[in-house]
Amino acid sequence: MIDKFAIGRRTLLASSASAVALGLAGTAHAQKPLVIGFIYVGPRDDYGYNQAHAEAAAVLKKMPGVKIVEEEKVPETVAVEKTMESMINLDGATLLFPTSFGYFDPYMLKEATKNPKIQFRHCGGLWQEGKHPVNTGSYFGYIDECQYLNGIVAGATSKSGKLGFVAAKPIPQVLRNINAFTLGAQSINPKISTQVIFTGDWSMPVKEAEATNSMIAQGVDVVTCHVDSPKVVVETAERAGIYTCGYHTNQAKLAPKGYLTGAEWNWERVYTGFVEAMKAGKAPANFVRGGLKEGFVRTSAYGPAVSDAAKAKADAVKLEMLNGNFVIFKGPLKDNKGNTVITAGTSQIQTDPALESMNYLVEGVVGSTS
Amino acid sequence: MDQSGIGLWGVPLAMLAGAIRVSTPFIFVSVGECLTERSGRINLGLEGTLVMGAMSAYGTALASGSPWLGVGVAALVGLLLGALHAGICQLPRVNDIATGIGLMLFATGLAFFLGKPFIQPKAPNLGAIDLGWWSSIPQVRQALQVNYLFVLGIALAFALAWALKTTRWGLIVRLAGESVDAALAIGTHVGRVRMIATAVGGSFAGIGGAFLSLYYPGSWNEGLSSGQGLMAVALVIFARWDPVRCLWASLLFGAAGAISPALQSVGVTEGYYLFSAAPYVLTLVLMIATCSPERSLRGAPGELGAVRQKEMRQWPGSMSTRAPIPGPGTAT
Numbered sequence: 001m002i003d004k005f006a007i008g009r010r011t012l013l014a015s016s017a018s019a020v021a022l023g024l025a026g027t028a029h030a031q032k033p034l035v036i037g038f039i040y041v042g043p044r045d046d047y048g049y050n051q052a053h054a055e056a057a058a059v060l061k062k063m064p065g066v067k068i069v070e071e072e073k074v075p076e077t078v079a080v081e082k083t084m085e086s087m088i089n090l091d092g093a094t095l096l097f098p099t100s101f102g103y104f105d106p107y108m109l110k111e112a113t114k115n116p117k118i119q120f121r122h123c124g125g126l127w128q129e130g131k132h133p134v135n136t137g138s139y140f141g142y143i144d145e146c147q148y149l150n151g152i153v154a155g156a157t158s159k160s161g162k163l164g165f166v167a168a169k170p171i172p173q174v175l176r177n178i179n180a181f182t183l184g185a186q187s188i189n190p191k192i193s194t195q196v197i198f199t200g201d202w203s204m205p206v207k208e209a210e211a212t213n214s215m216i217a218q219g220v221d222v223v224t225c226h227v228d229s230p231k232v233v234v235e236t237a238e239r240a241g242i243y244t245c246g247y248h249t250n251q252a253k254l255a256p257k258g259y260l261t262g263a264e265w266n267w268e269r270v271y272t273g274f275v276e277a278m279k280a281g282k283a284p285a286n287f288v289r290g291g292l293k294e295g296f297v298r299t300s301a302y303g304p305a306v307s308d309a310a311k312a313k314a315d316a317v318k319l320e321m322l323n324g325n326f327v328i329f330k331g332p333l334k335d336n337k338g339n340t341v342i343t344a345g346t347s348q349i350q351t352d353p354a355l356e357s358m359n360y361l362v363e364g365v366v367g368s369t370s
Numbered sequence: 371m372d373q374s375g376i377g378l379w380g381v382p383l384a385m386l387a388g389a390i391r392v393s394t395p396f397i398f399v400s401v402g403e404c405l406t407e408r409s410g411r412i413n414l415g416l417e418g419t420l421v422m423g424a425m426s427a428y429g430t431a432l433a434s435g436s437p438w439l440g441v442g443v444a445a446l447v448g449l450l451l452g453a454l455h456a457g458i459c460q461l462p463r464v465n466d467i468a469t470g471i472g473l474m475l476f477a478t479g480l481a482f483f484l485g486k487p488f489i490q491p492k493a494p495n496l497g498a499i500d501l502g503w504w505s506s507i508p509q510v511r512q513a514l515q516v517n518y519l520f521v522l523g524i525a526l527a528f529a530l531a532w533a534l535k536t537t538r539w540g541l542i543v544r545l546a547g548e549s550v551d552a553a554l555a556i557g558t559h560v561g562r563v564r565m566i567a568t569a570v571g572g573s574f575a576g577i578g579g580a581f582l583s584l585y586y587p588g589s590w591n592e593g594l595s596s597g598q599g600l601m602a603v604a605l606v607i608f609a610r611w612d613p614v615r616c617l618w619a620s621l622l623f624g625a626a627g628a629i630s631p632a633l634q635s636v637g638v639t640e641g642y643y644l645f646s647a648a649p650y651v652l653t654l655v656l657m658i659a660t661c662s663p664e665r666s667l668r669g670a671p672g673e674l675g676a677v678r679q680k681e682m683r684q685w686p687g688s689m690s691t692r693a694p695i696p697g698p699g700t701a702t
Contacts, residue, residue: 195634209391214380370641
């Protein structure tokens with residue numbers, strides 16, 4: 001009995017060892033999947049910025065030979081370096097997407113120098129050839145085009161001539177959105193003003209609600225925002241009976257009455273391009289930008305409160321943008337302190353790097369960049 | 371300025387409105403913590419209880435369609451978390467501050483984990499009482515939209531102050547907080563008193579959380595509390611362990627928090643980071659103004675922070691092993 005058992009155990013050990021060996025050989029022969037790491041600053045289902053990326057990551061997941069690792073709620077601190085390192089060293093990720101603005105400098109640049117074989121593509125940073133490592137890059141969508149269209153619809157809908165913008169931080173992309181929104185509205189009504197309130201961080205629900213309410217108290221009747229999750233702003237506005245324009249994703253469900261239209265991301269367009277390059281054995285492009293024309297961004301369907309005249313005006317401009325003939329930032333353009341920021345006759349087309357370091361608010365915006 | 375705005379008057383009005391809108395969670399948490407600390411126990415876990423309350427209230431309101439049921443569930447969840455804290459603290463040689471921090475992290479993490487499916491859906495919200503019907507100015511009417519929970523919070527603060535001062539029950543709570551020896555000497559079960567005070571304090575914090583997710587800002591997400599529970603615990607010290615002063619402190623804190631958006635909305639746009647720090651600056655200034663090197667904090671319960679080596683069930687127990695932390699009564 002005992003002997004039998006001993007033999008049994010030996011055979012068991014031997015057979016399991018051979019099975020492991022076979023298994024290892026098997027995996028070595030099979031093609032290694034492409035592991036892609038997504039890092040989000042907030043929860044993946046925030047009705048906003050992170051959700052827009054996570055939705056695209058979900059599309060990539062369905063591609064054959066692709067494995068997605070994700071980590072959410074990673075702060076814009078040294079914590080993101082640890083996340084990147086564990087994705088590289090433990091999960092074997094070869095392509096990383098740190099999606100939040102603050103990850104770029106210095107955290108991602110530092111990790112990229114440390115891991116030259118890994119590809120890093122950052123959302124929103126301004127990658128410059130020669131200045132930043134070659135295995136890094138950045139991608140972004142010209143969502144200011146959609147914000148301009150939002151502005152047209154908002155300007156046509158507003159009765160008080162006062163629009164509101166709840167913003168997180170005065171960084172170039174946020175300022176560009178505020179300015180595009182205001183310029184769009186001014187194309188309808190030159191006297192219109194946009195009130196900006198900065199909350200100081202990407203996710204501050206109580207402050208966002210407070211900002212929306214205090215603007216409503218000042219007579220603002222259309223609000224939009226640039227924070228991670230527009231949910232609070234949109235819901236607060238809907239409760240107060242004013243109009244909203246969405247951002248990041250479609251929030252029409254949260255405000256069935258007051259939702260006008262919205263500026264949405266379409267990231268899967270960008271990500272599938274990167275993945276295809278990686279699978280073909282090439283490094284993905286370093287500097288990727290695109291707007292409505294390239295399909296990187298899109299607008300939400302118009303809500304019930306949008307008039308036919310407003311729709312016609314917005315659609316006409318949208319068509320020009322799709323054809324690539326529309327310039328949002330062209331001179332003469334003054335900032336809200338009276339300085340000329342773009343001289344007459346100058347047109348800054350979307351690819352102009354000057355737009356990515358925007359540091360002013362245009363005339364008609366009530367607010368300050370510091 | 372055109373007629374739709376009310377100009378600079380908007381700032382004090384917005385601060386009043388902010389005080390009414392933002393202060394409710396502070397009121398509930400600080401009044402609850404006040405009760406707990408008066409019984410001689412510190413519960414730092416209320417931040418977690420607040421978040422857990424917010425999540426459970428939102429989830430319940432979503433599932434049942436009744437926001438008030440959500441408030442009830444949040445209170446129950448708070449009660450259980452408070453009881454858990456009290457239960458752990460009653461074990462010998464347990465430090466209530468460390469336990470509180472542990473429970474805070476536990477409850478916050480649990481709420482984030484369980485709350486995942488509730489971030490997107492829209493739950494029914496609690497209604498408001500319109501106290502601004504007399505005014506024709508829409509801003510005033512908007513500012514005076516008062517939630518029932520705000521009224522309940524004010525009532526609770528006064529009720530607790532009265533109960534602590536004049537009822538036998540209040541006397542026992544205070545006794546447990548001031549001197550375990552004395553409480554045991556008259557046959558009080560100190561552990562039970564603290565258990566009840568901590569659990570009830572926890573349920574208040576749970577209701578505060580329900581206010582966050584069901585009224586203002588009125589939806590569940592992970593950044594909802596952002597430290598409000600911790601701030602409210604600090605407010606208790608600032609309010610010198612008096613429930614009514616907790617109420618004033620909460621209102622002041624709410625009003626100070628509204629300064630930054632209110633100033634920006636009337637066009638005072640420079641230095642908003644500085645204004646955003648107003649509540650904290652205010653707290654610091656008041657703390658410095660009211661504290662004195664001559665004496666320890668006035669009003670601090672004597673047993674607060676004392677670590678007991680054994681259970682405090684009956685006299686004569688562990689008198690000699692009590693950690694010597696001087697309260698105000700014994701301060702030299």
